Structure formats: structure tokens, C-alpha cells
Amino acid sequence: MKVAEIMTTDVFLTAPTRTIREAAETMQRMDVGSLPVGDGDRLVGMVTDRDIAIRAVARGMGAETPVREVMTQDIRYCYEDEDVDSVARNMADLEVRRLPVVNRDKRLVGFVSLADFAHCGDEESSEELLKGVAKPH
Structure with missing residues (x-):
């Protein structure tokens, strides 16, 4: 099975110049915990609800702080034509x-998440990923 068969294709990019308030509002509206950050057609980062809480709010940054100041720039990704087994192992190793x-x-063509693996019918890949991301810290 390929990632393209299980991924979510309804993805909204935010710009690095948008505010963290706008990013949080978009996350709330879309019921997601992260947004890819795009500059034109290039993926330049990711911003999560945790990034906003830990990197911005906990440090006293205001709601008008640009996303670029709190986003993660080191982006990990996979290809749509990769096997789900390989991607599950990679995600488990990365603990994402x-x-x-x-x-x-x-x-960017989509997103693949733990939930996608849990519902794809490949129990082995799903279990491997779950064990990787559910490690105690």
C-alpha cells in the first residue's frame, strides 16, 4: 500500500508572515494541531499548537508574532509513492x-498521520508507528 492511498489531501498552508493568532484560528476552524508553512509553492516549515504555546506564549510573545518566529524549519516529509511500511518505520524512528x-x-500534496495509519488496515505498520510515537520521555 502506498502513502497516497491513506493520506489526507485536504491541506491548508499558512504563510510565514501570518500571525500566530491567524494560525491558531485556522487550526481551530480546521480542527487540526499543525499547519504546513509555505512561501509561494515551497514548504518552508511547520507550525503546531505546541509551537505556539511553548515557543510563543510561554516566552511572552504576543498574538501578532509572525509564524516564522515560532515555526519548525527542519521539515521531515515523505513521498506519496512510498510504501506505508517504510513511512511508518521512519515516523516511529523520528517519533512524529x-x-x-x-x-x-x-x-505538498497531503499529510499522513497516526490516525491515517490506524484506519488503513495495515495493523503491523500502525502498531509499529504507535510504539514509536508513544515512547515515554
Whole structure:
């Protein structure tokens, strides 16, 4: 099974110049915990609800802080034509619950998450990923 078969394709990018308030409002509206950050058609980062809480609010930054100041720039991703087994192992090793999915031109085409794996029918991949991301810290 390929990642393209289980990924979510309804993805909204936010710009690095948007405020963390706007990013949080978008997360609330879309009921998601993270947003890819795009500059034009390039994926330049990710911002999560945790980034906003820990990197901004906990440090006293205001709601008008640009996303670029709190986003994660070191982006991990997978390709849409990769096998789910391989991606699950990679996500478990990285201890991440979601990954952006790009095509071979490195354009964002979707997201794959722990929930996608849990519902894909590949119990082995799902279990491996869960064990990787659920490690105690």
C-alpha cells in the first residue's frame, strides 16, 4: 500500500508572515494541531499548537508574532509513492505523529498521520508507528 492511498489531501498552508493568532484560528476552524508553512509553492516549515504555546506564549510573545518566529524549519516529509511500511518505520524512528506528503517535484500534496495509519488496515505498520510515537520521555 502506498502513502497516497491513506493520506489526507485536504491541506491548508499558512504563510510565514501570518500571525500566530491567524494560525491558531485556522487550526481551530480546521480542527487540526499543525499547519504546513509555505512561501509561494515551497514548504518552508511547520507550525503546531505546541509551537505556539511553548515557543510563543510561554516566552511572552504576543498574538501578532509572525509564524516564522515560532515555526519548525527542519521539515521531515515523505513521498506519496512510498510504501506505508517504510513511512511508518521512519515516523516511529523520528517519533512524529504526522508528516507532510510531497510528490517527486517536492510539492505538498497531503499529510499522513497516526490516525491515517490506524484506519488503513495495515495493523503491523500502525502498531509499529504507535510504539514509536508513544515512547515515554
